[in-house]
Amino acid sequence: MSNSSNFIQIVNYDGDFVGDVSTFIKEASLQKTGLDYSVVTVLGCQSSGKSTLLNRLFKTSFQVMDASAGRGQTTKGLWMALNKGVDDRNIVVVDVEGTDSKERGEDRQTFEHRASLFSLAVADCVIVNMWYHDIGRYTASNYGLLQTVLEVNLELFGHDHKDKAKTLLLFIIRDHAEAQTPLAALEKMILKDVHEIWDEKVRKPEGLETLPAERFFEFKIVGLPSLFVVPEKFNEASTELQNRFSKGKAKASDKFLKDTYSREVPADGFPIYCRQVWETIVSAKQLDIPTQKEMVGTFRCEEIKVQVVAGLQAEIAKMNALVEKGEDPNLPAKVKAVLQEGLEEYSEPASRYSKDIFEKKRSELLQAMKAALGRPVGLHIGHLRERLAREADRRLAAAVSTKGDKSSSDSGASSSREEKWAGFSDTVNQWKSDALKRFDDELEAFDTDLPEVGKVSFEGTEAKAAFGVSLSASVERIRGEEVQRLRAAVRESVSRELEKVDALLENANLQGDKFWNEVSEICATSYRSCGKTFNSSAGGLGLQMGSEEGGVEEGGEKLLQVLGGGGDAEASAEDSEAALLQVAALEIEGLLRARLERVAQSLPQRVVEKFKVLFEADEDDTPRQWIAMSPSEIQKAFVKARDAALPLIDTFEKLRVDTRTFESCPAPVEVKRRFSKPVFSEGRKEAVKEKATSMMKRECSRAQEIQAAGGAPAKLPLWAYFAFLILGWNEIVMVLSNPATFFFLGILAVVGIVAFYTGNKKMMLDLGRQALGMSTSFLLPVLQSVHSAVAPQVRA
CATH class of the missing domain: 1.20.58 (Methane Monooxygenase Hydroxylase; Chain G, domain 1)
Incomplete structure (x- = not known):
């Protein structure tokens, strides 16, 4: 392949497409011209001056024949160059190997047909180069080639003849002399021959038989004087001819070319178009120009x-x-x-x-x-x-968080905590709507309005779904925290109410049935109070009973199922109230059981305390005089007190609350089961009973010892009394001179003597404390006044 800055070979002598048309177009700065270019090809006999004509019209540099060396084939294959002669138009010029070549011999028709087909497929204007003296001859005037051109054009464009831009067939008659034969006569002759060929020799597809040649072509005939005989006139005529290829140097009716490429292939696609057209022609496939363009x-x-x-x-x-x-x-x-x-x-x-x-x-x-x-x-x-x-x-x-908020039950505090809980679902729904809208707004920042396209958006479905999951996770986490705070509030309310049970437990002589009746009433009050106080809160938080099989876990960990706000599974008001009541019931059970478990730790002492109250005093609450009682009476008192104290163990063995209060719970059977569980095991019960009995027996033994001793202290020798009198004379005088001290010692002496003889030390100590209190409050001031008045007289 020959290649230079002026022209390139696109098809070689062997018929191979070898031209780098793409580089040629880029170097010619045609790539961005779009359709603002034209293509001109030339057909004609070998050695007829085609290349010379193109070089003169478009200032190209195609190789020309050296006549002095003899006549022969110069242009081999197809060559391409860029117009440099017409300065206001982009023209791609294709120089085609001449027809009727001796060098190709009998095989020339195949290449000629291909070259003609290619020229008509790519060109706006096909120049048919003819010699004046050959007009009228069939072979010399290239009428065979003309027939091929007409047939090939029909083959290419017959199917879309209605919309196709016409190809210009420009007949240039070389060595024409107007004085010899007027151009008009030659034009008439050539057009007559063209129509005869069209009508009689061109094979037309069905349906196109009556179409005239002008439906596919524009015909123009131009004469050029001889280059060698009258070079001045040749140059003048060729310049005039050159101007007719220009955009602005000729009248519209005289122009040869349209303003845009008739094949509607942009310049940057022209290299591909050329290659595909030639390869399709060589492969002997049907050349469909619209398909090629597509x-x-x-x-x-x-x-x-x-x-x-x-x-x-x-x-x-x-x-x-x-x-x-x-x-x-x-x-x-x-x-x-x-x-x-x-x-x-x-x-x-x-x-x-x-x-x-x-x-x-x-x-x-x-x-x-x-x-x-x-x-x-x-x-x-x-x-x-x-x-x-x-x-x-x-x-x-x-x-929505209530962390740090006070309960409405606190003195002087608002009900903000309960209000937040009650409005939780509404707050969450509005919050989620606002958050999703904000996400959509941020995502819409990527929306781009493009001309002729409209809005281009980025898909955010998955991201939005993930964002929704994050929001739901936040809701569930915060809701879970608030549920725990609600449960803590319920527990606090129950605990305050159960403080009344603590007061009942302080009674050492409590009676089982009466105790549990009062406890049942306290529990019922607490249960109803929780339902009334926290019903709206539970509804707002959307509480619902858990669906786990196997009942409710210890501690109620599986009791509640917190549902997402706005979901299809949102708890109803009835479900929430039921869940709340279940929580209240289980909190009551748990806190009450905890109190009884603490009581159970000191239950033997409680039993003995009750025993001593009953054993050390009679029915009139009078302290027993063990010394005055017979052993059988002491034994009888012991048995009676023991039998009255031991049932206290059964009182605290289990929660004997009236569970009918909790019938409104969604799981009353579960609540009853929880309340019926023993506080301590049967083995522990026996151990408590055994320990309490042992302690009661020791108390009975002390009473029996006092009774056996007869209540009399050991007799002292007479000299001991004299010794006490002599040695303690100063102390005796001091006591007798101070009425207050004398009075206190007197009370202690009385209490000690009575306690010793009765054996009921605890009761006498209580009486002593009361007596001391009364003496301190009332008698001591009186005695001090008397002492102040009498003492000076005694000393005098």
Whole structure:
């Protein structure tokens, strides 16, 4: 393949397409001209001056024959050059190997047919180069070639003749002398021959038999004087002819070319078009120009699309690097800029092709750009989702959290806590709606309005779903915290009410049936109070009974199922109230059981305390005089007190609360089962009974010892009394001189003597304390006054 800055060979002598037309078009700066170019080819006999004519008209540099060296084939194959002679028009000039070549011999017709077919497929104007003296001859005047041209054109464009732009057949008659034969006469003769060939020799497809040649062609005939005989006139005529190829140097009626390429293939697609047309011709396939154009359009639009996407990768890589570090607030603007830039870079060259192909590939380009931008946008949306989820979580916590709030039962406090619980579902629904709207608003920042395309959006369904999951998780977490606070509030309310039970437990002589009747009433009051106080709170929080099989776990951990706000499974008011009552019942049971378990730890002492109250005093609550009682009487008192005290163990063995109060619970059987569980085991019960009995026996033994001793102290010798009197004389005087001291010692002496003889030390100590209190309050001031008045007289 020969190649220079002026021209290139596109088809070699062997018929192979070898030209790098794409590089040629780029170097000629035609790639961005769109349809603003034309193609001119030339057909004619070998050595008829075709290349010379093209060089003169378009200032090309095609190789020409050296006549001094003899006549022979000069142009081999097809050559292409860019016009430099017509300065206001882009013209691609194709020089075609001459026909009737001796060198090709009998095989020439195949190449001639292919060259003609190619010329008509690509050219706006086909120059038919004829010599004046050959007109009227069939072979010499190239009428055989003309027939081929007409048939090939019909083959190419017959099926779309209604919409096809006509090809200009420009007959240039060389060595014409107007004085010899007027051009008008020659024009008439040539057109007559063309019509005869069209009507009689050209084979027409069915349905096109009556169509005239003018339906497919424009015919123009131009004469050129002899280059060698009258070179001045040749130059003058060729300049005039050259001007008719110009846009602005000739009248509209004289112009040879339209303003745009008639084949409607943009310049950047022309190289592909040429190659595909030639390869289709060589493969002997049916050459369908519309199909070729569509193939070129598809190829070029695809090529442009790929180039655009590749050109955007560097900018997208920068976006990726930045957004991987965190949320980029400028990313939406960058994404819009990339989409707009990519569409502009594609539309400018691709819009010159078929609208359907252009729009199809444009749609593919948008999808490709969105796919390329998907990673940075996805990362950004991920950061956005996390940020909005954190912010939403904080806002929800601030709106509904009751941490630190006081109960409405506290003195002087508002009911803000219960109000927040009651309005929890409404608050959550509004909060979730606001959060999702904010997410949508942030996502819409990526929406881009593109000319002729409309709005381009990025799919955020999965991200929004994940965001919704985050919101639900926040709701469930905060709701769970509030449920625990609600349960704590219920527990606090129950605990306050059960403080009344503590007062009942302080009675050492409590009676089992009476005790449990009062406890049952306290529990019922607490149960009803919880239902009234926290009913709205439970409804707002959406409480519902758990669905776990096997009942409620110990401690109620599986009791409640907290449902998401706004969901289909949202608890009804009745469900929430039922769940609340169940919680209240179980809290009552748990707190009451805890109290009895504490009582059970000191139950032997409680039993003995009750025993001593009954054993050490008679029915009139008078202290027993053990010394005055017989052993059988002491034994009888012991048995009676023991039998009255031991049932206290049965009183605290289990919770004997009237569970009919809890019939309104959703699981009354479970509540009854929980209340019926023993506080301590049968083995522990026996151990308590055994220990208490042992302690009671020791108390009885002490009473028996006092009774056996007869209550009399051991007799002292007489000298001991004299010794006490002498040695303690000073102390006796001091006591007798101080009435207060004398009075206190007297009371202690009386209490001690009575306690010793009766054996009931505890009762006498209580009486002593009371006597001392009374003496201190009333008698002591009187005695001090008397002492102050009498003492001076005694000393005097």
